[in-house]
Each structure stands twice: as C-alpha cells, then as structure tokens.
Amino acid sequence: MAGARKIVIKVGSNILVDKGGLRKRVLIELARVVSELRSKGHSVAIVTSGAGAMGRVHLGLSSSPKDMISKQALCAVGQVLLMHAYLEAFEFYGLRVAQLLLTRDDFAERSRFLNLRNTLIGLEKRGIVPVVNENDTVAVEEIRFGDNDTLSAMFAIAWDADVLILLTSVDGVIGADGRVIEEYSEGAELAKIEKTSFGAGGIDTKISAALMASESGVDVYIANGNELGNVFKIVDGENPGTRFRPSGTSLTLKKSWLKYLSQPKGRIYVDAGTSSALHSRKSLLPVGIVSVEGTFERGDVVEVVHGAELLGRGISNYSSTEVAQIKGKRSSELPEELFPYEEVVHADNFIPAKELR
Missing domain, CATH: 2.30.130.10 (PUA domain)
Known part of the structure; x- marks a missing residue:
C-alpha cells in the first residue's frame, strides 16, 4: 500500500477483555501500532468494543444480563473505564484520543451524517485519534447496530477510509475444509464457528460488514487480533487473514450512504x-x-x-x-x-x- 492511507481498525471485546478484565498489554500494544502508523503518515481511527464486557467484569457478574436496561447500565459503567484506559495507553505514546459514541441515526440522517464527517475532519486536522463505539446507553432496538462490525463498516464508509481491518480471535474466515480463505468470494462454504463469550457478532456479521465496506471502495481484511503485527503486514501489502477486495465498480460516497446508511x-x-x-x-x-x-x-x-x-x-x-x-x-x-x-x-x-x- 503505497502512500498515506486512512485506516480503520476494529478491535473486538475478546481481544481487549478477558475474565480478569482489561488486557492492558494488548491496549498498550495497540497504541504503539497506531503511533507507528501515524509516524508513517497514515490516519487511523479505532472502532472499539468492550464497554459491556468491562462493565460486567467490574461489577463482578458471571454472565451477561439478557434485558436491555441491564445491558445499557453495564455499558454506561464500562464505557468510562474503557475510555480512561485508551486515554492512558495512547498518552504514553504522545497521542490524543477523542470519544465518538454513535447510533444508526447518526448515519441515517443526512445532516447528522455530514456533521459527523465535519467532526472527523476537525479531529484529523489536529492529529487526534477517534475512538468509536456504539452509544449503547441510549440505543434502542430500532437504532442499534447490533454489533460493532456493522458500525465499523458504516464508519469506514462515512470517513471515506481506504482500509478497514476487523481484528478478531480467529485467523480470518475459515472455509469448510478448515483453512483460512485468503480472498473471500460470495457463496464460499464456511466452517461453523461459535460466537465467543464476550463478543456480540459472529463471523457472518463480519462478512456482511466487510462486503458492505468493500462495495463502497474500502479494502477490508479480517485477521487475528491476538497478533497485532498483522496490522503492519496488511499495511505493507501482505494478507495475514481474509481479504475482501474493493468492488471494481465502487459506489460513490452518496450512493453508499443511500444504500447502506440512510433510513x-x-x-x-x-x-x-x-x-x-x-x-x-x-x-x-x-x-x-x-x-x-x-x-x-x-x-x-x-x-x-x-x-x-x-x-x-x-x-x-x-x-x-x-x-x-x-x-x-x-x-x-x-x-x-x-x-x-x-x-x-x-x-x-x-x-x-x-x-x-
């Protein structure tokens, strides 16, 4: 990938959080990766999960609640802890972060969508790294993304990103033969993989999100986030996971918004x-x-x-x-x-x- 790029990195709950709480070493390593990418002229945004998982661990709950009110309460608790951790980790490398909590309405309503784009322009001018999450505390079923894979695809479209990297706990999209599919094509037979304990979205949601973004001109990769060096490999032109090439007839930003983001x-x-x-x-x-x-x-x-x-x-x-x-x-x-x-x-x-x- 020659030249500066706008890169969105989506980090799942299972990469950031385990039963003991936040995996601080992972977050510090993520900050180092972002710092190095920025030093090479790239712009980077993070789409993060983990607020609900951190709230659950912080309150000592053994399992996630089923009702929406309790889930929203956990996210309200966990989001504070999550952003504080991002602030400290990125500050260590001299990076400033900004919190963006979004719902579908922020993309669906044209004026809010344009306001979001203007905010991102302002952050980019000041060298601030956007850290994006769903606004779980106010999102009801009608305006929820359901998972941050979809949010990351929508954000990548809105930001006009070049690359979207979906970091997960597996090596990519696994085919029925047990091997990683290096380049995805629709209709491929997949292995059955159960969702993990902290994550909201399985491989199907990641594939749907990747197809949405790739049709809009974004180069998308699903890769193992337990090895953050995979981010450098992707930026250097390697494929350590599954790639979704940008569509040959990519939609314009306005057409992408009409198709995927508007209501x-x-x-x-x-x-x-x-x-x-x-x-x-x-x-x-x-x-x-x-x-x-x-x-x-x-x-x-x-x-x-x-x-x-x-x-x-x-x-x-x-x-x-x-x-x-x-x-x-x-x-x-x-x-x-x-x-x-x-x-x-x-x-x-x-x-x-x-x-x-």
Missing part, C-alpha cells in the same frame, strides 16, 4: 410511465407522481414505488406536504420562487432497487 422517511408512488423513466435512470418529476405516504422534509430519503414494486431510494428535494401539492403537475406549471427544483428526486440522488440488494 427512508416516506414513500412516493408513481405511474407506469415514470416507472419506465426511472428504470432508464431518469429523474423523478412531479408530473409522474400519483400519491405520497409518510411525513418527510426536504433532503430526507424516500422510497419510490410503482404499485407493489419498489423502484429505488432517493433524496427528495421537497417535503411530503410540497410533493402532495405538486403531484401530477408539470414542472413548468410550478412557481419557481416556491419550487426551485424541476425534479422531486434527481437521478444523481437515486439508487435503483436492483442495486439495493
């Missing part, structure tokens, strides 16, 4: 002629709109539907109230001072349903 706020129903036009990658004009469903504002994401067929997803130039007012009308009939856009959804801000699968 539709409503639906716009269109006629047959408009359906054909959208299949031909044309913009959505008011004249072809039949009805509108849901409540959304300008800039929100909507689904576009013909009958029972989902045609795609796009960014609306108008609110649901405005779309209801202009549906069925030609753009030339609309007062420009009130409706400055000819298109309700521009073709550049639309992703067809076939690309959402």
